[in-house]
Each structure stands twice: as structure tokens, then as C-alpha cells.
Amino acid sequence: MNLDNGCSASGARKSLSVDDARRIILDALSPVSGWERVAIRSALGRILSEDVIAPCNVPAHDNSAMDGYAVRAEDLSADTESTLQVVGTAFAGRGFSGIVGKGQAVRIMTGGVMPMGADTIVVQEVARPEGDQVIVPGGVRRGQNVRRAGEDLAAGAVALPRGKRMGPAELGLVASLGIAEVSVMRRLRVAFFSTGDELASIGRPLAPGEVYDSNRYTLHGALTRLGCDLLDMGVIPDRPEALEAAFREAASASDVVLTTGGVSVGEADFIRELMGRLGEVSFWKIDIKPGRPMAFGRIGNTWMFGLPGNPVAVMVTYYQFVMDALLKIAGLDPLPERPLVPVACTTPIRKLSGRREYLRGRIFAENGVWKVRSASAQGSGILRSMSEANCFIVLDEGRGDVTPGDIVDVQLFDGLI
Ligand code: AMP
Ligand code: MG
Numbered sequence: 001m002n003l004d005n006g007c008s009a010s011g012a013r014k015s016l017s018v019d020d021a022r023r024i025i026l027d028a029l030s031p032v033s034g035w036e037r038v039a040i041r042s043a044l045g046r047i048l049s050e051d052v053i054a055p056c057n058v059p060a061h062d063n064s065a066m067d068g069y070a071v072r073a074e075d076l077s078a079d080t081e082s083t084l085q086v087v088g089t090a091f092a093g094r095g096f097s098g099i100v101g102k103g104q105a106v107r108i109m110t111g112g113v114m115p116m117g118a119d120t121i122v123v124q125e126v127a128r129p130e131g132d133q134v135i136v137p138g139g140v141r142r143g144q145n146v147r148r149a150g151e152d153l154a155a156g157a158v159a160l161p162r163g164k165r166m167g168p169a170e171l172g173l174v175a176s177l178g179i180a181e182v183s184v185m186r187r188l189r190v191a192f193f194s195t196g197d198e199l200a201s202i203g204r205p206l207a208p209g210e211v212y213d214s215n216r217y218t219l220h221g222a223l224t225r226l227g228c229d230l231l232d233m234g235v236i237p238d239r240p241e242a243l244e245a246a247f248r249e250a251a252s253a254s255d256v257v258l259t260t261g262g263v264s265v266g267e268a269d270f271i272r273e274l275m276g277r278l279g280e281v282s283f284w285k286i287d288i289k290p291g292r293p294m295a296f297g298r299i300g301n302t303w304m305f306g307l308p309g310n311p312v313a314v315m316v317t318y319y320q321f322v323m324d325a326l327l328k329i330a331g332l333d334p335l336p337e338r339p340l341v342p343v344a345c346t347t348p349i350r351k352l353s354g355r356r357e358y359l360r361g362r363i364f365a366e367n368g369v370w371k372v373r374s375a376s377a378q379g380s381g382i383l384r385s386m387s388e389a390n391c392f393i394v395l396d397e398g399r400g401d402v403t404p405g406d407i408v409d410v411q412l413f414d415g416l417i
Helices: 018-028 170-176 216-226 240-253 270-277 311-329 383-390
Strands: 033-040 068-071 082-090 104-108 120-123 128-130 133-136 156-161 181-185 189-195 229-236 258-259 280-286 295-300 303-309 341-345 356-366 368-374 389-395 407-412
Touching: 018 258, 018 280, 033 270, 033 368, 068 082, 068 133, 133 170, 156 170, 189 216, 189 240, 189 295, 189 341, 216 229, 216 258, 229 240, 240 258, 240 270, 240 303, 270 280, 280 303, 295 311, 295 368, 303 311, 303 356, 311 356, 311 383, 368 389
Parallel strands: 082 104, 189 229, 189 258, 258 303, 341 368
Antiparallel strands: 033 181, 068 104, 068 120, 082 133, 128 133, 280 295, 295 303, 341 407, 356 368, 356 389, 389 407
């Protein structure tokens, strides 16, 4: 495994671009093994460990896509009205048991099974009932408004591929096949702890110089959303013996260890020395703001991500590097697209070239046009502006200052499904 890409763990720290860091991380990882069977509802958010094969056609029978009349196209004239005898009714779930003969039609509702003999649906809006007859205009196309058996899914086809994450649509799709349980990858076990002598756990007053540990709560939220099993190991002081014990315990109990703090220049030295003994971990300087320092590697069979300490830097590095890494380890395949949406920015932004910046932004509509403004407080410790934001404004390495009206890329926080 080559995690260094020129950044030696011991030597000078050359910097890495965001894209290179992502690529090195994702290339190094492979999915865990282990799966379980779960009922459909419990599969929400889980990743399929095998293909779901359609056991039957969906829809199971040819049926009507509209309310109207089931007819035989050959009885209709191309350009003049035709009069047909209505001989019965087909409802969804209660079909017409006879055969539609020459000159006949059956009243049919959406979802009603196509009666034998009929091949076309005339929608009720254009048909004119008269007593027990119906008058149909010319120009009706053969086969129109008929949903074919298996048109959604054919029996034997892959309905959902292995590696797919189950969302609401997938739950419904599996149910539409009459399947009650699916095989999903086991949940990832993620251990995490905060490092820092200045950190206080909530529940006691702060001593001078202390701050409350917020990173573990942010990570608790992010990891819970992702569907991981969590091992929250608390706050570990900046002492080599305490850190070594924490890393050993975390690595033995989990697939992935996440830490925050202690990876910046100066602080990283004894963690680096410790990692040299415990595992294979690289310390990176990434061309990103916020979140420059980061460590990545493995301790035995456990992957390790050492994130920076500042609360917003934790979130930026988690979302740009760790989340997709966890999804890959959890078996998601392919990884989701992470679209960048170009919109006009209404605020000026100072930007140094040579690094990628993730600013907290708020996308909003002005006279029906979507725009984005950057939060005024961009300090990497300021979580409030993270909470007020609904997107990252992503400014690439080559980009300089932004003036109002310039187009910038945004990465939205929320997806719809
Ligand atoms: P470090 O990366 O350890 O140098 O930490 C950088 C900054 O983030 C310092 O101001 C820390 O106090 C702060 N910090 C580190 N860890 C946490 C945490 N768990 N919760 C809140 N702030 C933190
Ligand atoms: Mg620290």
C-alpha cells in the first residue's frame, strides 16, 4: 500500500491536492465482508450485498394506464368515428372475465387487467358513451395506453444491483416484487475519540483555557446518519501512553478509527512516532482550507483517519474525504456523484490561489433566481455559521478573489431523497 505519494511520514511534508488525497484514500480501500438478512423496512440506508432478482414480471399483467375503454384496434376506423358495444367493466383488481369480440369494448379503470381480445385503450376523455354503446374518434393508435407485463421489470432481471444503497424508492421496488427480506452488508464499526488537553466533556464547568469537546457530537451525528455502529471513546489527553492505549483499543474493536485534533505540525510529532510503531499512517498537508493537516493509514486491519481539531475543519474533511471512504468500505458501489452547481455569488470573497477552499454559504432565491452568499464568519472554529449554511461554496485551487456577480460552484448540504 502506498499512501504517501511523496509525502514521507518522517520527512518533509510536501502538500497534496484535494483530488489526489481523495484518490489515494479511495484507491487504498476495499469493502468489508459480512452480511445479514433484514426485513424491507429495516433495510433503509443499508447497502445490498447481493443483486435483487425479480421473481416475477412487474407489472404482472398487461393493464390499462388510463381510465377509458379497452378495444380492438382493428375495429376502429383511421379517420372517422366508430361505434362499439360496451360488454362489461374491468376494475383494478377485478378484471373482465370474457373475451372482447368484434365491435365490442370494455369499460376499464387505470390498473385494470387488459381483457382478452383487446389490445388498445381509448381514454375516457375522447370517448362518448351513449347508452350501452361508446363512440370512439378516428386516429387511435394500436396498443396505446397499455402497460405491458414486465415493462417495469422482467422476471429474472436484476432489479437492484449489489452495492446499491436502499432508499425509499428501493424499499418500494423490493416490495413491488413481493420480496420481504434482502441481504445487506453488515454495518461498519467506527470508533472515534477527541484528543486535546484543553478539552472538557459536557457536564462540568470549564476551567480557564478549556473548551467543550464538540467534535465527538458532530461526528456522532454524521456517522449515525451514515448508518455506522459507533464506539465513542471520549476525550483522550495529549499523552503518548493514553493515546497509544486508545488507538490499540479502537483498532481492535472497529473497522475504522476517526480522531480529531493533534495532527497539526508540532502536535503531530508524537502521534506520528506512535503510529510508526502501531501501524502504517501518513501525515498529510492538504491544499485545502479549512482542514490542512490530516492523517490516513491503517493500524492492523483497521483504517485510521486523523482529522484536524477545529470543528469546521472536522466537518469539511469528514465530508470531503471520510464519508465516501466509509461508504466504500461499507460496500457502496458505485460511489455517488457529488455534483457542483454553478450559481452567481452575491458577496465578495478573498481567495488565495494554490489551495481549494470550502466556504460556508447560503443558497437563496432572489426574484426566482437562485444565488449564493458566503457566511460572514468563516473561522474554522465557528460552528454557528456551519449551522446557518446550506451549502459549501467550493473555490478551486486556481481561483483568485470572487467579486459579486461571479459564478461559483456550490455543493448542497441536503439531497432530496
Ligand atoms: P488541534 O488540531 O489539536 O491543534 O486543534 C485545533 C483547534 O481546535 C484548537 O483550538 C482546539 O482547541 C480545537 N479543538 C480540538 N479538538 C476539539 C474538539 N474536540 N472540540 C472542540 N474544539 C476542538
Ligand atoms: Mg490539540
